[in-house]
Every structure is written in C-alpha cells, then in structure tokens.
Amino acid sequence: MELLSRNVAALWIILLEFLLRSVAEEEVLMNTKTETSDLKWTTYSRSKPEWEEISGLDEDNNSVRTYQICQTDGASSHWLRSKLIERRGASQVYVELLFTMIECSSRNTHHRSCKETFNLYYYQSDTDDATATHPAWMENPYIKVDTVAADHLLRKGGEKKSNVKTLRLGPLTKRGIYLAFQAQGACMALLSVRVFFKKCPALTRSLSVFPETVPRSLVQEAVGQCVANAAQPGPNPRPPKMFCGEDGQWVDQPTTTCTCLPGFEASHGELECRACPLGHFKMGSGPGPCSVCPDSSHSGEMGSASCVCRPGFYRAPTDSPDTPCTRPPSSPRSPVPQVNDTSLTLEWSEPLDSGGRTDLTYSVECRMCSAPGGSCMPCGDGVNYRPSQTGIQGRRVSIWGLRPHTTYSFTVMALNGVSPLSQQGPAGETINITTSPNVPVLVSGLRKGTATESSLTLHWNTPTQSHYRILQYQLRYCEKERGSEENSCHFMESNNNEVVLSDLRRATQYEVQVRARTLAGYGSFSQAVVFRTLPDEDDSSSPLLVTGILIAMGMLLLIIVIGAAIYCIRKQSHFKDPEMSDKNGQYLMGQGVKVYIDPFTYEDPNEAVREFAKEIDVSCVKIEEVIGAGEFGEVCRGRLRIPGKKENYVAIKTLKGGYTDKQRRDFLSEASIMGQFQHPNIIHLEGIITASCPVMILTEFMENGALDSFLRLNDGQFTPIQLVGMLRGIASGMKYLSEMSYVHRDLAARNILVNSNLVCKVSDFGLSRFLQENSSDPTYTSSLGGKIPIRWTAPEAIAFRKFTSASDVWSYGIVMWEVMSFGERPYWDMSNQDVINAIEQDYRLPPPPDCPTFLHQLMLDCWQKERTARPRFSNIVSALDKLIRNPASLKITAQEGAGPSHPLLDQRSPLTPSSCGTVGDWLRAIKMERYEENFLQAGYTSMQLLAHITTEDLLRLGITLAGHQKKILSSIEALGIQNKTPGNVLY
Template identity: 70%
Template structure:
C-alpha cells in the first residue's frame, strides 16, 4: 500500500464555504483536531487507516484512506453516534478521492472505482465492534457512490464531492458507514447537517425558525406588532417550510396594520403621528386630520373634533367636523287677516354643513304670558324639518298677537346638544273672517240628482264672494268632493241611487274662508221602473247614433285615401313618410332661464331609496363615479353607473353637473349612453346611467391588445359611427370624441358618452358651426385644425375626431401622435402630416381615416357615408385582408368620392345628390319613390317636406338644382 499512499496524500481540500442560516451541522470532520475514533471492520485486518494532514488554509484535518490488497473482502468504516436533533432527514456531504483502476499495479486485479454508503438508526449509543452486524440489514443502504474525477499518475488533482440525503429518521440518532470492496480511495471530509427554514417576516406575519419533519412542514406564525389578521374568519397566519429549508409560497392568511398604524417596508407597522389618523385595517397610509379635528395621541384611528365642533351620527371618519348654524336672518312676516307668510334668509354661518333645516315655533301671547298655539294651526310645507325658507301659517285667531320663532338646525345640532339658533318675530292678526253658514235643505231630488239651498249669512261686515260645499257618502269621511257656487244653492249630479250623503258648506269673503257648517244628511230617491215607452225611445236614439257614426267613418276613410293617392302613387310609402315627418332636434339646456327646468323636462327624478351604491370605480370632474344597483318598484333590478356631485359645490357647479343629464336625456339610441335618471332632491346630487362593464374603450383595448379580429374592430367602429350619425342628425356637436369617451359593455357594444364639452349646433346655413368663447381646454390630438385655430366646431370637426378614434381602435389604444408635444402635433398637421396606418391595419380603413383628416372640412365624409362604408366592409370581409395604402390621395372608393360630375352628366339620383353634396337624403328620396332623374325634375317644396327635408337652406339648394335639371332637359343635354 505504501507505493500509492503518496499519491492520495497530495489531495486535501476544504469543504464548501461557511454554513448558511438554513443549515445546522450535526458532524463535520474538518473541524476535528484529534482522532476521530471511528470503528473499522474487520478489526483483524484493518485496511482503513486514519491520517492527519493540512488543508489548503493550513488547518489540521483528519481523514481515512484505504487501498486493500484483497478486493474480495468488504472493509467497513463506521462513524460515532450522531444525534438527529429532531430532523426527519439529514444531508451528508462526502469529499473523497479515488484512484483510477488502470493506474493500479497489474497485481491489483479486482479493482473498483465505487464504494457503498450506509446508515443505521438507534435510540442510544450502543454500537460495538461486532454490533450491529456488518451487513446491509440492519444497515440501510443509501447509495453506491462513484467518482467523477479519478486520480492517475501525472494527472490533474481533483477531489469528488457528493451530497446525499439520509432518511427517513425516527430514532434518537444514527451511524454512518462506508463499505469499500476493492476501491483505492481516501475520505477527505464528512459533513452531516440538517436544513431548516430561518425565522422570517413576510406580509406583516412573523414565522419562527422551523425544522421540516416531512416533505413540507406547516408552520404557524403571528402578526407583527400593531397588525391583525384580516378576512371574515381571522386565524393565525401559516406558511409551509420545504425539506430544503426554504419557505414555500406566501402566508395562508394575511395580516395588515390595524387602525391608527401604517405599513413600513411591508414588515412592520408604524403609529400615525400627531395630527394624523387611519380609520380602517389595511395597507392605507395615515392621513391628515380633517378640518376642525385633531388627535390626542399617536396611533389614532379617528380624529376627535375640536371643542365646539361635532360630527353627525352618519358622518364618515374623514368628514370635517362642523358646528350648529347661526340663526336665520331677516325674517319677513306678511299678515293677511289670519294667514301669515314667513320668509327669511339663511344664517350667516352655516356651521360648515349644507344640511340646514328649519322649524317653526308658534306662541299666542296675552297681556301677561304666552302659550303654545292651538292644534288647529297648520303649517305648509310643514312645521319641522323644513328645507326651504318660506312657510305659510293658517288657522290663527283674529285680533291676536303671536310670537313666531324660526329655529335653524343642521346635522350636528342634536349631537352637540346645543340649543338651535332662533330668531323671533311678533305679529298681530286682523279682523274676524268667520262667516257662519247654516240651514242646508234639499229642494229637489231624483235617483242621481239633488238640489240644495241654504240661508244667506246674517252679517253686514263682509260680502260673500263664493260658497264652497263638500259632500261624501255617509260614513266615508275620506272621500270628500267639493263644489263651488256664487249663490246660496247648488245641484249635485252623478250621485248613487237610494244613498245618503253628508253635506257641509262654508262661505268665502275677502278675508278668506270661514268654517264649515255642521253636517246635514240628504238622500237620493230609489230606482223607478223604466216604462216601455222610455225604453223604446232610448233604443231608437242609440240606433240612430250608431248609423251616423258609421257614415262619418266611411266618408272620412274615403276622403283620406283619395287625398293620399293624389299626393303619392304609392300609398304605403306615403303614409310611412307622413308619420315620420317630425324630426327631433337637440335643445341646449343653457337656453333655459332656469336650468332646473331643463333637468325636469329631460331627466327623470329617481327616489334615492331605489339606489344602492356598491363601490367607487373612478373619479370625475365634479366628484366620484360609483357602481351600484337601481331597483325601481315593478321593474327588474339592474346595475347603473352613478356620478356624484361632491359637497361644497356652487350653484354654477351644480348647473354644469346637471347639464350633462339634460343633454343625455334627449338621446335615445343603442350607441349612445342611456340616462336612467337623476337624484336632485337629496344630497349628494347624482346622475344615473346604464353600467358599461368593460369601461372606457381605450383602456379596454390596451388590456386586450391583439385579442380581437379586424371584423370585430370594424363592428366597434360601426357602432360609434352610428351613434355619431344620430347626434349629427339631431344637430348636435360632441367636441370631445375620443376612445376614452367611448364606453364598452359586456357584448362589445360601443356607446358614445361624456358630453361635458358638447354644445348646441344651430342650422343657420348649410355649414352650421358653433363658435366658442376664446380660451378653454381643447383635446389637441383629437381636434380638427379649424377648431384649434378658430374655435369652430361642426359635425365635420367631429368626423376628424372620429378618424383619430379609428386609429386608436386599430392600434389597440395607442396614444395618437405618440410622445409628440401638442405644439408639435399642430405644426405637423399644418404641414399635411397624417398618422400612418397601425400595424396590420387594412388599407381600406386607413384610407377612410385619411378621408376624415381632409384639411378642408367640406371635403370630409359625413357620418351617414361613414356608416355605409363600414357596412360594405362588414359585408365584404375579404377587403379587410389588404394592408398598405390604396392610393396616395385622400379619396377612398368606400365613400364613392369620385370627382363630382356636372349636372348634365348625372345618370342617377345618387350621382345628382353627390353633385350637390346632399347625399345624406339619398335613402329618403329612394323610399319616397324618386328613383330617376326624370322624377326628380318634377319635385316641389311639398315633396321635400314629405321626404323629410325640413331645413330651409337644404330645400333652397335642392330646388335650385332641380331648376338647373329642367333647363338641361329643355336644351336636350340631360342624359338619363
């Protein structure tokens, strides 16, 4: 063995690096400085030899080497007892060298280049040189270890490192054993260690150091200081520790900072500072205390109101504290005999709230004291909880002094236990208005009629202007009917036969109504049998009436049909257009003297109890945008989008906010956002529209980039164009058409919305415009050049914006003109630059975009032509597969914008209408029966009205062209 020992002794290598926090070493021979005292078998012929040496750091290490002379004998080497320390499995790192068999002497015939590795479990250290038996059972074989690098003379010096897993372990400790059967090798170092998961803090959950007892070990943690477990059923967080000592996945339940604490670096919670608060559990940050409130300590979940300020019971923690209002001002009392009208101004100090209400206290004052007014005094609209500043008080006594007090309160008046601010006024009623009436008697009666009279009042101070009589069936006090008469008699008709009625009467003078007289009971006569002559007369009259009615109907139908045939050879079409002559035109809500009247006319008021807000989904210019449910009694519940007007608004802000509802309420089209109604009778003011599940078109396209086919995208564009066609026909200009203002529902239906920049478009000429006042924000990237330069907005400028929307859709929400500045965009457009086609955009669609971006607005297509063009594309999907530019110019075959032919060469109604730029009426002309130039040449003003051409400018243009056609026809130059 001496002739190979010098080779083995050359290879001493250190183990790999320092131990990480995930490992716990059970045994490491590299750290041993004295004999290892391992057991060798057979002891009679010990081939394993323990040796000392120096590693590359100069440290003394112990190792075992063997190069047996007889390879047929198994030579065993066993370690001392190793406690497992609770581990179910351990890892053993073996560093060794091994001689290549070819480098051995020829006498070494049964050489091997592997060795066997075993372990044996035990509850105590009781091993001896003969126990346990040196065989595979009771030893458990782990692996047959082979060398990756073999030593040879003059070769590279490399050691082998093998890491094997030992387990499962269940007893208190174990032994490791090595079996060599012909291998010439050296064990340089043996390291046994276990892996465990280190202590860690994740998602505000702290987990202790954990030793895996199985493939995956569940560990229970705790929430870090000042945090709590979240969820409906809070429980301690858990996380799994893998057998490799690594934590697996996130905690099973998350912890979050409790109220009053905010997160710091996702592993600890910090108390809110002075003047800050956090009201709920979660990851939100501390916020500054609302106005008139402050905190008294660190880590506050709510800010307490300063002295003299309060919050109402339904106020949220982030609501500013407020105080009761000051008293009402400038009370004016108008006395009309015994009727008093009170009016007042609102308090100088509203207390920081808008929910001010008023109450009225009434006291009747004598010479020495005042007592509350009697129950007979009435207040309209009410005595308490009045939101307005006007009350009418009736039922006061004449010639009496009263003290009327107006109490001002708001939402915190009751919370603060502060007496309401009061302002009083003294009034005195005038003369007595009571004019008694009595003596009601029946003068004549029949089965259904009763004549009544009564005595005139015996008084001389007032003249009776009118009598009011009320009556009802006896015993039905809630069914009163009223009759007025200027004389002291009246006739009651349509009464029930053989029935008793209770009757009262009162008189009205210049001072008002007096009291009703006591009840008087009157009755109608019982039924009288009809005589045969009476029945005969009735039958004759009914028969004559029926004959007259039939004759009138026949004559009316005959005259109507004759008139229709004279006006239109096709009666069906004629009647169709007679019913469709009314054209709805948009009405600007700002033309109303009272904008609230426009809201009442165009928007339905909804009871706030029908609406349930579920979550906030965005923010608008005036307040939050929420999703909620609308359940109107008798109708199906449905989702709605809710725009709210934030508190503290001015009258102008409220008017501007509700103007959008006044606009939307005039539109009814499947591609225009539908207005459900408004809530103006309570706070906050709300606008309710249909809920569009997929939100704004631009963000929806970016979220689904590349997920839609060209035919689907064209379908979306067709819907938008259809909605804009509807708006343009109503003489309405949108002014802010962009993909961000198009909403998409769950069926991919696109609807035009957001009418914040919209204005009324008058039809003063064939080129209607709206000129805004200078200034104001304009969306440059979507706006036509003439609108940017001169603030002139028309349907043609909406067409330009629609072309930008087309580009946005085909590029899946790309920003128009990318990162160019607004000024760069304006300069580029002035130099005739236009956006290039998006990737894979059909050439026909990009050419349509170029048509929309014509510099001259009169050259741009109208929305009716755009809808027709897109319909042709949808019917011919193959055309969407052609990419690139169709032409170098702005014209496009989809719009059929060939050079306009002269009138003398017009061969069809379509050519003629295109020549005079009235192609919007093509479908109406054809449906009305004007299908040829010959019929067109005989058209008159009445025909145009029947067709639906109601604009004076358009009528003048068409009739002038018809006159030219007649001249060409007379000269013979007109071609049919």
C-alpha cells in the first residue's frame, strides 16, 4: 500500500512538472495600462486629424491613457511612435495590442478613403536618439511587422467589443526598439500596448537542473548541473545541456548523463536522487533502482552501495557485490580406495552441502606413515596424481609412485571459492591404506628400428631381474604438436620387447612411453622419447615433395597468364562509354573512377549515413539565426568549433519535430549522398547531428545564398566574363557528378549556392521530393502526375521519367539562360502544360538581352531533342574555358529579332504610357515593384511626373543599386517620356 501511494505521488509530481514546463514565462518590457501619467509619444501627420492622447477607461473601469484618431481621408502619413523600449537581451519580443475600430459604413466619409486596418512598424537603435524628424516617417528605415485588421468593428447600436492582437518582432540585435503605428484611413482607439518576451522557466528533468533561460536565437543552449546525490561518469564529464526554444518552451529532452550516485535511486520521475532504504543497496551509478540485499547479507544504514555478509558467510574475490554470500562446502562423502600394489584409485561422493556455490573442486592430501597409527609426514614429489592433486573437477583420482609395503593416509577435501576465507579450513574425509610388497619393474632403452611415412618400429631393453615374470608391455604414444588434446594419445599392448606402430601421420613427431605389467600390476611409464615418421625435415629428395613443388609452379604460371588476359580486357573496356541511367534511384557504375553509391540500396539506410557522414557533437555547434526554410524544417546560420580546428560559419538544416522514421531517413539521405562528394564546386558536408534533437545537417556556409535570388538582387551588376566564370564553376561541378555516375535531376539556379568570392556550388541532393506523388508546389507539380520541375527538365524525362546525365545537360542550358537574364523565370508566366507543348513543337527560349551569341548557341546545343546529340559536361567545360581565354568573342551578341520566334515565347510585350495606367503598374511590368512605396511616398503618383526624374532622385528614393537605376531610367526612356534635365546620366 505504501509503495502504491509513493507511485501515485510521483505521477502527480511528473504531471504537474509537465504542465509547468508547457507554459512559457513572460517578462514585460512595457505596458501602457500601468502608466500613471501621460505617455507623451511622438506623432506625425501631414494633415489633420492626427493621433490624440486622451484618458479613458478599460474593460475593468480602470483609468488608462489611450491614443485615438479618426481620419476623413485616405492619406497614409498619420504616424504614432512610442518611446525607446529596451529589449533586455531578448532576440525577439511580442506586442499585444488592445484597440477598437469603427466600421466604415457607420461613418460619414468617402468609402474608398476609409480603412479598417492600420500598419505596425518597429525601428531598432542602440541609443535613444529618435526626434520629431528622425528616423524619417516612411517604411524605410522602419521595418514593417504587419497590417493589423480588426476582428470586431463598432457600429451604431452594435456591441461594444475591443480587439486583441499579438504580433512577434525580431530578430532584434540592438539595445532597444521604437514601435510605430501608421493609420490608413481608420477611425480607431489604441487602448493599450503591452510589449513582452518569453523565456523558459527553471526546470528539473532527467536528474539535471536548468536555470531560467532567455532564448537569444532559434534555440538557446542552456547549461545545467546534476541534482543533489547525482553526478556524471567519466574523467572529463560534460555538463548537462538543453535547448530553450524561441517560444519560451524547452525543446525535447536534455542531453545529460547525470545518474544517481551509488546508494541512491531516481525518484519522482527523475527529479531527485533518493537514498536506498535499510535492507536495500545500489552498487553503482546508473538509472536502475535500489535492490534488496542478496541472501545472507544486510545493509546497516540508508544509502548503502553494498550489503555486508552475515557471520559465517563470505564472498569470493571474484564475486560481485550484488551476489549472495556463501560458505565453504561440507566434507566429501564415502571415499572408496582401490589399491593395485603401489598404485591407488580413489572415488567419493559429493558433499551434502555445496555452500550455495557451483565452483566446487576437490584436493587430495597424501601423508606417509611409519606404521598404522604411527606418526605421518607429507608424501613428497615422488607420488604422481591423475588428473591432478588439487583443483579436481570430478570425483575420482589415480595415484601411483607409492612405496611397497607402506601405510599411507589420504584426505579428500571439498573446496569452493570462499574456502580460503574460512578460518576453520576446508572440511575433508580421511582413509588409510597399505601398499603391496610386490614391485613392478621399470622399462628402459626405448629406441627406433625403422620408420616409414605411416609407421614406426620400436625396440626396448628386456629387464634382467629373474625373481618375477613380465606378463605384458604397454606403450603410450601421443602426437607432440597436439599435446594433451583428446584423441591425440593412443595405447598398444605387446607380449615382447618390439612393436610396430601403424596408421601414423606423415612427417609427425610422436612422444612414446612404455611400461611393464607383472603380477603386482603395471609399473610406471618410462621417460618419453620422441620419434618422427618420414619424410624427415632435411629430406628434400622425396618424390612427393618434388611433385608438389612442380604443381605449385604450374599453378602460379596459370594465374599470371589469366591475370594478364583480364588486364587486357579491362584496358580495352575502359574506353567504352556505357550510358548512365537510373531507375528508381539505381545508377549504373562507371569504370575507372569513384562511383556514387545510392544510400537507399543499403538494407539499413542508417548504415550509409554512418559510412559517409561524420557525427558531430552538438556542443560544437552554436545556432545564431534562422535564414530560411527547407523541405524538412528551418535552415539556420551558425558556428562550428571542433577542438583543434578553426571556428567557421556553417549552414544548418534542421528536422522539424513530429517526424516519421521515413522522413528522418529521407532527411539524412541527403547527407549520405553529399558526403561522397569532394569538389570545389559541390557544396561540402561538414557533418550531421543525430544523437540529440533536433536532428541537423551541417554544410559549409555560402554567404550570398541561392544563385537565382542573388542575381535578381544584383541585376546588371556583373560583366559577361564574370557570369561565364560562374557558369564554368557549375559545369565543372556537374562534370564531376556525371563522372561519379550521379544524376542530379533538379539542376536549377535556385539549387546553386554562391559564396562571398562568387564561387558557385551545386547543392540540394535530397531525393525525397521525387519519391512523393503529392505536392502543392507549382515548381514541381506536373499534370502528368508526380513531382518534376517542368521548366528545367528534358522532354524524355518528362515523358518517360528517363533521367540521365544528358537530361542534366538540358537543365544546365536552362541554368545558363537564368544566369544571363539575371534570374528571370524561364518561360516567364507560361503554364507548365504550355511549356511542354512549346518544347514538343521545337520552340526554344530566345537569347536574354545582351547575351553573347556563343552562349545562346551553347544553350541551344544543350536543348537538342535527341539526348545523344547534346554535349557532355566535359565538352561544356572545355568550351567555356576557350571562351574565357578569348573574351573578345563575348562582345558578339544576338541581334534583335534574329532567330525563330513564337507568340508563346514572346512574353516581352512593349511598354507604352497607355499600357501602364499607374506608377505601380509600370513598376510591376519591369519587375521593380519593390520600390512602389518609395515612389508614392516621394509624391510620384502619376506617370507624367516621371519625365524629369534623375539618378540623384533615385538615390534619394533609396534605390542604390546601379543595375536597378539603369533599368528604371531605360524603361522611362522606352515609354517615350523624355527627360531633358542635365545630369540624368548613370555613369
């Protein structure tokens, strides 16, 4: 009953601890409800009305300071900014807004200018330096959080209900932030603003205590310590670690090796270590519970690591502390002697009590007595025992070498592992015997007569004494090399002093002994003599030996001839170029080079991960920030510091929680693929982390990210020779992969990463997307079923799923087009089915603007319908190398209108002032929509106002990239809006 109550209490404690763990703690940075005086926030407005601070009552009728505004126009320049809010080390904060808003239909205002939303921004600063004019009242430099819409609107006669919105801000890096509210035509009241951040509460788990922790990144590492009466094993233990998530909740289980000390057991769900009660013990550190003391032992106090034996009981030195205590055995029973003149055979029965042990052995003590009942002394070395005198496993011993007509006293003793510990000594049973007066004779002079490969003829001297008659001789012969192995010794009887030993092994040494038998019985064996069957060691003239040597030489010659033939065949086949293809991930092996091994061919895919990817301790990795999202989870930037090596940045792919075993295998398969590649244009795998959560893949960090977005961000910033250098790197990496017999199947600019030195590296080796048939991603979804990147995939791969190195060449041609068009989307806004139809009708992408003719021709070569007609990657690398050596050829560009065209492919319709109704339409048409807010805030609200815009104007608008400036000014010129203002020159 007591045990049941303890278990119920422990379960309640575990449940309570879990509930507390699931609730993150909050620390408030600002709460306007608690302010007792005016807030005095900064307001800005180009026109009336503006934000007004007033006193009001909250839902509990408490006096609070609020801000309200009720606009009659749709202007978006009505701003309200808070004072500096210090973040206190938090990397992200939450803003809880309580506000009311009047429904537009209930107001007497123009319907289009009325809005039921407002914008929330924030601005980071290390000093409290905000003024009425700084920072500027526009989105840049503020960072927009969200456009906040009301869930409940106030209307005439309706319910008065406020809105509550909670928004997240981050990542934060500076001392504090200013909050800014921008009205957009709303009539609203901002009742309260609460700014807070979440932190993980102090936690005890897995015998480890972790302090209250503020997350400063995606996951924050917390270092803890073992609870009382617990420790970590090993000479250099690492402290317990756990990760605090950005939501203020602890992530998964801690990485800890804390275990309870000897004499203590974990209790209350591994929250503490409790001393073992009386009568119990725990001999080592570990997760196990206390155990009841073994038989015949007890513990004298609580928290015992072992139990001591009771009086009269012992443990042998080889016994572990958790074994029962035992005692010596009782005496052997009923010893029975069989005397044969001067030899003796003793047999006995086992003791009634073995002492509780199974390691029972026997010993025989021999004493020679002067007369029956007289004094006795030890027998000495002249007496022999078989199998031995001590450590006898059986219950029988043979003794010979006794003196004739002598009285002996033999004591048979039973022993076990604790007998030496007993002060009483071993218990034994004693018997007395007297030997016969007749003495057998010893035989000498054993010698060899003749020898063959399988027999020995032996002779020995006949004893010359005449007072007894020799009845028979017995020979004992054993193979010397095999010693005392079973069946290695044999016996033979002879009626005279000669014998022939047959059926022997050739060229083998034998130890031979002989003894004589008289009426007194067998005498002792003579000294062993070694004899050897033929051939002898120095007999090299044996015909069989010569034959064996000749056979061996013939076999060696045959092996040499066969080996030479195989070498010639392989040499010829090395120049054959078998087509590389795959089927469900199976690739044909190449010849003469290292070949890629598909991890899914392993019976256990985890074995491939262990073979090709290095496991890294999670303590060597520090996650700094989230930089994106992948198919399986988030992608982060972090630092890797392995002892003895320089710290460096790494990209970290994490596996989100709740994954299945299949998702984990698919996630790690990319690492087992990537780990097989070593090339300057292939992304390098640093290692994996699977021993803790979350599971991670670590690769080298590429500062400039994906190639397509990098090119779009730097539109027009690179020269043709720089672009060709990037293409050459990609082709070199793909040449390496094709020689490894690896088919990428998803080669695109989005899967090429760029580092700070503009080196391009092929990435994204995950195969899971090709194994799943359902997807909402338009990049990979096909009306044909399955997941294929239609715009980058060769026709035969779309139609027949035949992916080869040649289909990768087709994809490389699309990548060339992406690079030369600075990240333009292939086939523009055409649907996937339209792309398939156009390719089937032999239409190909036209050259991008200012694209060298040579490069577009190389693209067309890659897009040959027959895959055998396409160049190999080795040919592409050579062609680009020639182009780099002769940069003058890059000046030859395709002429406008040259080459075949088709309406499906002519997506670049000319822009006219009539086709661009607004500035926003014009910017979207030239893909510069990111600057729409900049133009509108600066007053450029119509196309006619663009006529006199200059480069200096663009700089003031925040457009600093020279390529974007050139694109905007060129578009204005193409629209026919001539700018005659001096200085409107880009360079």
